[in-house]
Amino acid sequence: MTSDDEIIAKLDASDRAVTRMILALAGAVLLLVAIYAAAYFTGESALLQSEGFQFAIAVLFAAGVVIVIARFGRKYRPDAYSDASDPRIVRRRIDAHHRYWRWSLVSGLVATSTWGLNFNNLVRFAREDGGLALVASGIMISIMALFSVLTIIGPGWFSRELHAILNDEFIRDLRARTVRLGYLTMMAAMAAALLTAIWRPDLALPALAWAFYAGFAIPALYYVIADWQASRDG
């Protein structure tokens, strides 16, 4: 085994450990939600408010975190990450980087969707408080624009060399298709926002914010699905 193979094996093992830690912690959170939901729906909600119950849950959760870290922490190798961004290593771990990027986009989609789909509140702000609507829409538009730019640029944006490696031929083609779809979506959404502004000027800001959300979310979803399909064996 060459030293490069060893570094790659360490990085892969470390990444698997981190993924398992995240999954275990997410599972613990889901279990907590299930316990709370079960107590709520069985009419035991008084139990949820008791100090003893909350203390027991906190202790169980803390013990779970310690067990997860003890179980998977040994495989986590921060020393291996010092070589992780070396172009030689990145070239051989290109699929792992694409996987991170896909999951980053999925996380971005989930995060922005919690806001983007909360359209009713923006409409309410626009009706009740113009200043608040301006701030909320402005923040939302800025965040959506930032996510759109990141999607267009792609992974490895901080380094010309890494960018060239990570955006190989198929990914460049996929990104070009995503940008084309993004442009069409944005134009359609902007036209809809303009019509909304003519028809209901008070809703112009929420409509503009929603147009930016659609301009990011639809092409990002397309990219994630197409990228996932491409990684499956035909």
Added chain:
Amino acid sequence: MAERRLGNRLKEIRTAQGLTQTDLAALVGVSRKTINTVENLVFVPSTILALALAKTLNTTVEDLFFLIDDGGS
């Protein structure tokens, strides 16, 4: 005019040489997805990539790629 698509024998030649998609991707310097989508006729590679694939697999571009006529006049 007949519709033309690009066919290839990439999978056949790759497996004959005992290479996985990941191995070939590493040798050519692209992602496994690029190899996978070329094999599945989803993605048409550039001339540079076609030449690089042929060189890596010790064959010619003509052996690796061919045109498929989908009929028509």
